[in-house]
Amino acid sequence: MGKTNFKVEKYYKKARVGVLKTPHGEIKTPNLAFVATHGQIKLLNKADHKKADPDLMIANTFHLWVNKKVPEIKKAGGIHKFFGHKIPMMTDSGGFQVFSLGFGKMHGTGKIANKKVENRKLKADNPVKISDDGVIFKYNNKKYKLTPKKSIQIQHDIGANIIFVFDECTSPYHNHKYNLEALKRTNDWAVKCLKAHKTLNVHLETESPSLFGIVQGGIYEDLRKKSSRFIGSLDFDGFGIGGSFGEKQMKKIIGWALSGLPREKPRHLLGIGKIKDIFTAVEQGIDLFDCVIPAREARHGIIYTKKGKINIKKFKPLAVIYKKDRLKAQRLATIHNIKFYKNLFREIRQAIKNGQNLSTLRKEYNLR
């Protein structure tokens, strides 16, 4: 299987610290992959990446693919060489785009339900066509069909260290019935992805990626547990937990989703992010995260501090700089937030190593 190797070093209750070794370096866990959808963190140039110094990044299969970047990347010998990255890289499979470009638009929502259900803008048609063998996306008036096999193929071409199975991320507004239906597909696709992955790995002499399966099942206990058992029984190198969460059910759902997974393999909570949620998830035994929030909020003028978020457009000394050179302010804010998150995870790891309850540290990061 893949060339990564994971070891849990210490537990404090369910929380754990570990090391995930890859051909491009070690990832100390818990840790977070900063989102670099098109291969680089938005707005950051090479020097900025060096300054920000993320431990891990995640690029996106769908976006690289439809933007015709994959052949170039493959030709260059993979995403590390193409972009000059020297750190471990992941790619997401495109499974999230099944939701974000489909039911996400249709239901007017992100993956976490917000309370204003009645205010959602509803779209009549799902622009994304989902069937049991794959998904048809429309992008720039062209159709793109992604299947489990295709996604794995593309991800091998991109050549990150860790790749994910192609799954169907459901909407927080999907009911049990739909989630069951989608879960059947996702499970079926997981098997197909694994098969495609192993076939490709046979022909690969160096740096083969590790494949992570994905647990789905929405907010439903039976589905999450079932998904966890099934995905956990397959020969993956690690596991992602995907899909939607209710506002306050995250802790429980993560618990269900982890229930069937082998303890010795890494668990990645897909697309989560907010600091309070990170604490919740680490306490349940999550090792890895990825999230757009630090970079996106930076672009929107928010910088993180331990005393709370600062909106640089409202904070006079920074507002002046922001107005003068907005792009630069956004770039610097991005670098700052990455460093802030890196430090957060460093402190989380240290607390677990020290055998400290995370609630103490959580209070220091008294952020919503």
Added chain:
RNA sequence: GGGUAGGUGGCGGAGUGGUCAAUCGCAUCAGACUGUAAAUCUGACGGCCUGACGGCCUACGGGGGUUCGAAUCCCUCCCUGCCCA
């Protein structure tokens, strides 16, 4: 001096007799952002009252007029751009 185009809310700029406190953009203010449809989106934005529905007042350069009714029509004054002398 002659001709001509215009003067609208913080700015730009629609509207050209009633549905106009006045489209829209910018600025401002407030809020959001969780595997990036996102350097984005949402809301407020004349004043006063109201939790809200709503109500009242003052407003489209100044003044006067026509009309049931004017940012919109008429008269007059002031100002600005452009062209010609």
